[in-house]
Structures are given as C-alpha cells and as structure tokens.
Amino acid sequence: MAAAKKSGPMLAIDNIDVFYGAIHALKGVSLTVNEGEIVTLIGANGAGKSTTLRTISGLLAPKTGSVKFLGKDIAGMKAHKVVAEGISQVPEGRRIFAEMTVMENLDLGAFIRKDKEGIEKDRKMVFDRFPRLLERKDQLAGTLSGGEQQMLAMGRALMSRPKLLLLDEPSMGLAPLLIREIFEIIEDINRTGTTVLLVEQNANMALSIANRAYVLETGRITLTGDAKELAASDEVRKAYLGG
Amino acid sequence: MELLQQVVQQLINGISLGSIYALIALGYTMIYGIIKLINFAHGDIYMVGAYIGFFAITQGGFSVVGALLISLVTTGLLGMLIERIAYKPLRRAPRISVLITAIGVSFFIEYTSMYFVSPTPRTFPQMFGDVAVSFAGIVINGQQMLILGITAVLMVLLTYIVQKTKTGKAMRAASFDTETAELMGINSDRIISITFGIGSALAAVAGVLVGIYYNSIDPLMGIMPGLKAFVAAVLGGIGILPGAVVGGLILGVVEALVSGFFSSTFRDAAAFAILILVLLVRPSGLFGKNTKEKV
Numbered sequence: 001m002a003a004a005k006k007s008g009p010m011l012a013i014d015n016i017d018v019f020y021g022a023i024h025a026l027k028g029v030s031l032t033v034n035e036g037e038i039v040t041l042i043g044a045n046g047a048g049k050s051t052t053l054r055t056i057s058g059l060l061a062p063k064t065g066s067v068k069f070l071g072k073d074i075a076g077m078k079a080h081k082v083v084a085e086g087i088s089q090v091p092e093g094r095r096i097f098a099e100m101t102v103m104e105n106l107d108l109g110a111f112i113r114k115d116k117e118g119i120e121k122d123r124k125m126v127f128d129r130f131p132r133l134l135e136r137k138d139q140l141a142g143t144l145s146g147g148e149q150q151m152l153a154m155g156r157a158l159m160s161r162p163k164l165l166l167l168d169e170p171s172m173g174l175a176p177l178l179i180r181e182i183f184e185i186i187e188d189i190n191r192t193g194t195t196v197l198l199v200e201q202n203a204n205m206a207l208s209i210a211n212r213a214y215v216l217e218t219g220r221i222t223l224t225g226d227a228k229e230l231a232a233s234d235e236v237r238k239a240y241l242g243g
Numbered sequence: 244m245e246l247l248q249q250v251v252q253q254l255i256n257g258i259s260l261g262s263i264y265a266l267i268a269l270g271y272t273m274i275y276g277i278i279k280l281i282n283f284a285h286g287d288i289y290m291v292g293a294y295i296g297f298f299a300i301t302q303g304g305f306s307v308v309g310a311l312l313i314s315l316v317t318t319g320l321l322g323m324l325i326e327r328i329a330y331k332p333l334r335r336a337p338r339i340s341v342l343i344t345a346i347g348v349s350f351f352i353e354y355t356s357m358y359f360v361s362p363t364p365r366t367f368p369q370m371f372g373d374v375a376v377s378f379a380g381i382v383i384n385g386q387q388m389l390i391l392g393i394t395a396v397l398m399v400l401l402t403y404i405v406q407k408t409k410t411g412k413a414m415r416a417a418s419f420d421t422e423t424a425e426l427m428g429i430n431s432d433r434i435i436s437i438t439f440g441i442g443s444a445l446a447a448v449a450g451v452l453v454g455i456y457y458n459s460i461d462p463l464m465g466i467m468p469g470l471k472a473f474v475a476a477v478l479g480g481i482g483i484l485p486g487a488v489v490g491g492l493i494l495g496v497v498e499a500l501v502s503g504f505f506s507s508t509f510r511d512a513a514a515f516a517i518l519i520l521v522l523l524v525r526p527s528g529l530f531g532k533n534t535k536e537k538v
Binding site: 057058059078079080081083084088089091095097098099100104107108109111112156160 | 426
C-alpha cells in the first residue's frame with residue numbers, strides 16, 4: 001500500500017466519459033497529477049474543465065473509465081466521502097455559505113475532522129495566510145468582497161487538510177491585482193505541501209505558476225506538456241493567450 | 244375594561260393555538276428549506292403523533308411527559324422512514340413529482356390510520372382540567388400552560404441545535420447549498436433524514452398537545468392544522484425558522500380574535516385570507532428576503 005503511494009501519480013484519470021443528461025461532456029479524458037505538482041487544465045468556456053473537477057470530487061460520476069487517487073478507485077464515490085480521502089474542491093463561483101459567518105464557513109471546511117487542536121492550528125494557519133479573514137471572522141460571509149470570498153472559499157477548502165486541492169476558476173470576476181495575489185497564495189499553498197489541480201480561463205496566469213498543463217477542447221484533451229513549453233507554443237498562444 | 248379583558252383573554256387563547264401552529268410550521272419550513280418540498284403529509288404526521296400519545300396515555304398508562312417523549316421519538320422515526328421510502332428515491336426527480344408523492348403519502352397515512360384506529364374520533368382523557376390561574380378576570384388554564392411551556396422549551400432546544408451544534412451547522416449549510424455542503428464532507432442524505440426526524444417530532448408534540456387541549460382526535464384531524472401551518476410558514480417566509488414561529492403565533496391570534504369577536508365560522512376564512520394577502524402583497528413572507536440569484 002505504502003509502495004503504491006510512492007510509485008505512480010497521486011491522481012490518475014484514465015479514459016473517462018462523463019454525461020450531463022444527454023450531453024457527452026467528457027470524451028475519453030485521461031490526465032495525471034503527481035504529488036507536489038501544480039497542474040493546470042485550460043480551455044475555453046464549456047470545454048469540460050469544471051466537469052473534470054466535479055468528476056474528481058464526486059459531484060459527477062463517470063460512465064466509463066477510472067479515477068484513481070493514491071491507488072484507490074474513487075470514480076462514482078459520493079462527494080462527501082471523497083473529501084475524507086484527501087481531496088478538497090474550491091468550487092466555481094466560490095459558493096461560500098453567505099448566510100453564515102466567516103468562522104462558521106471555516107468550521108464547515110473542517111466538518112470531517114475531529115481533532116480539535118489540529119483544527120485550531122489550521123484555522124490559525126488560514127488566518128495567517130488570509131489576514132483579512134481574521135478581521136472579518138464574525139461577519140456574514142455574504143458581506144465580503146469578491147476577493148475576500150475567494151480567500152474564504154480557499155481557506156475553507158484548506159480546513160479539511162487536503163492532499164490534493166482542486167481549484168475551479170479562482171480568478172473569476174477579480175481585479176488583476178487581486179488575481180496576482182490569489183495566484184501567489186496558490187503557489188505558496190503548493191510550496192507548503194499541497195498538490196494543486198487548477199482549472200482556469202486565465203491561461204496566462206495559470207501557465208505561469210503550473211508545472212504541467214492540459215488543454216481541453218470540447219470534452220477532449222488536445223494538448224499536454226510542460227507549462228512553460230505550452231505557454232511558448234504557437235498553438236496555445238493563438239488559441240488561449242491572445243496572440 | 245371588560246373589552247380589554249376579553250382581548251387579553253383571546254390573545255392568550257390565540258397564542259396557545261398559535262404555538263401549535265408554530266410547532267407544525269417549523270417542520271414544514273425546515274423540510275422546505277432543505278429539499279424544497281412542501282410536505283403535504285406533514286399534517287398527517289401530526290395526527291399520528293396525537294394517536295401515539297393517546298395510546299401511550301390510555302393503554303400504556305404513561306404520564307403526559309412520558310407520552311410526549313414516546314410520541315416524539317416514534318413519530319420522528321416514522322418521519323425518517325417515510326422520507327427514506329417515499330422521497331429519497333425522488334432526489335433527482337422534478338419537484339412536481341415529489342409534491343404529488345407527498346399528497347399520496349398524506350392519503351396513505353390518513354386511510355391506513357383509519358383502518359387501524361377506526362374513523363371514530365377518540366376522546367383524550369381529561370388532564371389539567373382543574374388547574375388554572377386567573378388574574379384580573381383573565382384565565383390561563385392548565386392545558387394552555389402546558390402548551391406554552393413545552394413549546395418554549397422546544398424552541399430553545401431547536402435554536403440551540405440549529406445554531407450551535409455541528410449537525411445544526413450542517414443543516415444550515417445543506418439548506419443553503421446542498422452541493423457545496425457535500426464538498427465539505429457533509430452527507431446531505433443523512434442531514435435530510437435528520438431534518439425529517441426533527442420536523443416530525445415537533446409535529447408529534449403538537450399532536451399530543453392538541454389532544455390534551457381539545458380532548459378529541461380523529462384520523463383526519465391533521466388536514467386543517469396542516470394547511471394552517473402551511474399558511475403560517477408562508478406568512479413568516481418559507482424556509483426561515485423564526486418566520487414559522489412568528490407566522491404560527493400571528494395566525495393563532497388572528498383566529499382567536501375572529502372567533503372571539505365575530506364568529507368562529509369565519510375562523511378558517513381568516514386564515515386563508517391571510518395566505519391570499521401574503522401572496523399578493525409580500526410573497527416572500529414577513530422574514531423573507533427577495534431571493535437573489537446565486538452567482
């Protein structure tokens with residue numbers, strides 16, 4: 001078991017097909033994420049990026065293919081059980097609990113944990129990373145600004161102490177300066193030992209911090225490789241980097 | 244002076260009745276909050292609660308508190324069972340299918356109960372009949388004190404559960420956004436089941452209290468209070484717990500005043516006139532915010 005963890009990728013998606021009703025959203029998608037990496041999934045709107053993340057986190061089940069995390073097949077596992085396996089998702093649009101306080105949101109992030117001291121420690125870690133959340137800890141989450149909500153959504157996801165963090169469009173709707181800040185935080189989260197799978201429309205930013213990248217087009221992976229090389233390739237530049 | 248006395252007396256009667264509506268309305272609103280279902284079988288759950296309390300007292304020889312506890316637990320479990328059998332398989336079905344199922348469940352409970360306990364009304368034993376406090380010509384009888392006391396205790400308990408416990412936080416999270424709650428590791432099926440359990444338990448208590456208050460119970464007794472509690476929940480803002488309580492109390496007081504000063508014939512009409520008025524003037528209810536689209 002331990003040997004299986006060491007060898008092979010942390011997350012291995014093999015040839016999955018996912019349907020939304022009659023819509024064939026993912027067609028034979030395969031990708032891997034190794035421990036310690038930042039991997040990004042880029043592509044146009046509707047290419048299937050979010051669908052891929054939602055399949056990993058258990059909100060969707062693939063019709064065929066396998067999703068292996070640390071050697072265990074988690075395809076079709078219920079979302080609330082996937083969290084316990086060590087995967088945490090920051091959903092698209094942040095989806096914070098607007099009618100609850102910042103503190104309650106963070107507590108919900110730690111819902112599956114029982115180690116009070118560890119939770120306390122991680123809460124401190126989140127507040128160190130996002131000092132603005134500490135200032136607003138008793139405020140209702142719905143009153144936060146967009147950037148603060150994104151930070152809360154990330155902090156909340158970190159509270160389960162994930163091995164793999166799934167980020168869905170963290171830059172959505174944020175000002176450029178704030179986007180830079182968020183991406184620096186993502187790099188920092190990664191440096192402190194959390195593997196990251198990042199879905200982004202802002203391909204420039206995503207490729208600048210990622211180790212490897214996959215390009216998704218209408219449900220299929222069309223390109224994959226080193227993030228720096230992809231950022232330099234003509235194909236990607238034309239399609240996703242505006243020239 | 245006499246008029247004032249009468250008004251206060253009717254207010255006390257109204258708040259007692261309103262507490263019953265509030266207890267039933269809480270279940271309606273909690274269940275709506277989490278699965279967006281108007282559980283039309285909720286009034287029948289209340290009826291089952293009344294019968295369980297009745298048999299606990301008359302056959303089991305239990306005290307009122309004992310009967311309340313037995314009814315609360317058994318009916319709570321029944322509510323969970325109904326959810327498991329009738330509603331859980333429809334989790335991804337259109338809302339109208341679930342609503343129709345709820346109406347089916349309602350008839351099922353009513354007529355199955357008739358088969359087992361017969362349609363004849365049963366007489367609850369007289370309790371606390373001789374206990375009464377009177378003050379300046381205003382009387383609060385024993386049953387009313389029991390209703391007010393038990394309701395107050397349950398409200399405090401429910402507030403504590405929903406606001407402070409981990410399960411309560413999970414309930415609030417799941418009713419705000421079920422999918423994201425799942426991403427937190429919250430088993431939403433379990434939370435939905437617990438919500439049905441708590442809601443049904445509250446209705447059961449209301450059933451036993453009504454049995455003690457009005458002395459008479461029958462298998463169709465849940466229909467009207469069920470509808471009234473629905474009105475109370477809508478009046479307060481469906482999905483909002485304090486709204487259900489305030490809505491229930493207002494409805495009870497209005498009914499008492501109408502039957503006290505006009506005629507009890509108009510009591511039900513007043514309740515439904517409130518529903519029509521709310522839907523016309525403030526469809527989101529007293530405590531409801533205009534629903535914002537989630538971005």
